[in-house]
């Protein structure tokens with residue numbers, strides 16, 4: 296196993312980085328989309344039921360199936376993988392953002408308006424910062440989930456560690472089958488832990504001391 | 510019922526709370542036939558309210574729950590839009606400007622302070638000045654000035670977050686934030702509703718002392734008639750649907766309630782309530798023996814015994830009272846700084862509040878302080894009862 300890794304270390308390192316890269320980019324885009332959608336949804340209560348239903352249904356679509364469905368639309372390659380990962384990544388962020396934004400004390404919002412803050416200022420300086428801890432928790436879930444989805448997206452030749460897993464599966468019984476599968480899986484776990492640590496750090500840096508628990 | 514504006518009482522300077530001090534910086538507020546009908550409700554929450562709130566005065570809105578106090582208040586800064594009617598500040602229709610522009614010139618203070626938990630004290634206070642585009646230096650100076658004004662040490666509290674403050678301190682910051690951009694008008698909705706009675710009394714005293722200096726126009730909602738009597742230059746007593754039951758000075762409301770409803774609302778003991786109008790400054794203070802921290806105990810005892818006192822008031826080096834021990838409690842060579850907290854009352858406190866403090870003191874009195882907590886003397890029961898008697902005699906004549 297060790298030899299297997301050492302022989303391919305450059306390629307493994309590259310793929311690990313690619314995996315990380317794909318997930319982070321997809322989650323960043325998903326966060327922007329999720330939060331933006333949440334802001335719209337919170338504004339129109341009628342949309343809330345629709346949004347909840349959609350995100351519940353969305354999460355039940357097997358990622359493998361989604362990747363398959365996307366293929367005819369976007370051709371094979373990294374972009375399809377990105378779309379698939381981002382699609383799932385939006386859902387937890389969206390859900391948490393809605394909960395977080397709704398959880399902001401109405402008297403604080405009124406107080407902000409009463410002081411003469413514009414609608415945008417209330418959103419940017421009061422509602423989003425107060426909802427941020429909950430949103431960020433959603434981003435963490437999203438990031439973890441996306442690690443697995445990204446591995447599956449390797450089926451359409453997306454970048455990352457998923458390729459090793461598929462290689463291992465394809466060669467079952469062969470000399471390096473287990474090695475491939477293991478490297479792929481462990482790599483994903485390591486990247487996931489690393490990404491989670493980064494998000495924790497981001498939380499430390501961005502969640503106000505005044506609202507941080509403990 | 511609509512009030513005839515011409516009948517609105519003349520501003521009186523005898524109410525004592527804002528009688529002296531700085532020049533008026535507030536603006537007059539005028540409500541004309543203001544109606545608010547919430548959709549889907551049979552009767553309007555506010556049915557044709559007409560009212561003049563004179564510049565530089567504190568007007569208290571009181572009335573039973575649901576009578577439309579908050580609704581009336583929020584129409585002044587357009588958090589609620591009236592269904593019909595006109596509101597003018599300083600002669601200008603409030604619909605003439607954008608909502609945000611209007612609100613930046615109106616301080617807004619609500620229960621508990623409603624501070625933003627993710628911002629420091631400093632940032633909370635600086636919000637409106639920032640919206641108005643003040644430069645950093647001016648904002649910094651203003652924050653310090655305001656913290657001083659509400660008796661919070663800037664060095665200690667500037668960088669704290671709201672959750673690191675007590676309820677009373679949060680409320681103080683809330684008041685400071687409302688005053689930040691020096692608005693001519695301040696709206697308050699049950700500002701002291703969420704703090705304990707002692708803190709409330711202190712905050713009320715502070716508000717009065719701030720108002721003596723600033724002379725803003727303050728509209729304050731409360732459901733506590735005693736608070737209304739204490740703080741208000743005028744009291745607006747509202748009935749269901751924001752019908753005016755009476756709008757007058759506390760003296761008149763207490764002395765001549767306009768209707769049965771008002772009399773009921775004030776409740777019994779209106780002569781006791783007069784105590785909320787009389788100030789400690791009106792009664793004679795006693796001057797018991799004082800001692801300074803660090804003085805020799807033997808000297809102090811000798812002085813006290815010569816004067817026939819069984820207790821002494823201990824002052825710190827800056828003349829602020831810190832303790833009120835009995836002689837037998839003075840031990841050791843020199844007078845030490847006492848450990849227990851001495852509850853002082855301000856010279857401008859009401860007799861009502863003074864009585865409260867006196868009742869909880871083993872001396873049957875309370876230590877009185879003036880500006881910057883300087884010691885002035887001691888108020889005792891006898892002096893208060895004497896004063897009540899003279900008030901009653903005056904009333905009879």
Ligand SMILES: Nc1ncnc2c1ncn2[C@@H]1O[C@H](COP(=O)(O)OP(=O)(O)OP(=O)(O)O)[C@@H](O)[C@H]1O
Pocket residue numbers: 547548550554572573574575576577578579580581732
């Ligand atoms: N947003 C709203 N929508 C519908 N009705 C409302 C709304 N806000 C207040 N009301 C109704 O309007 C009336 C007056 O309410 P308001 O909040 O002004 O009362 P209040 O005098 O401030 O009472 P309290 O002392 O309990 O705070 C009440 O009957 C209330 O139920």
Ligand SMILES: [Mg+2]
Pocket residue numbers: 578579580730
């Ligand atoms: Mg109210």
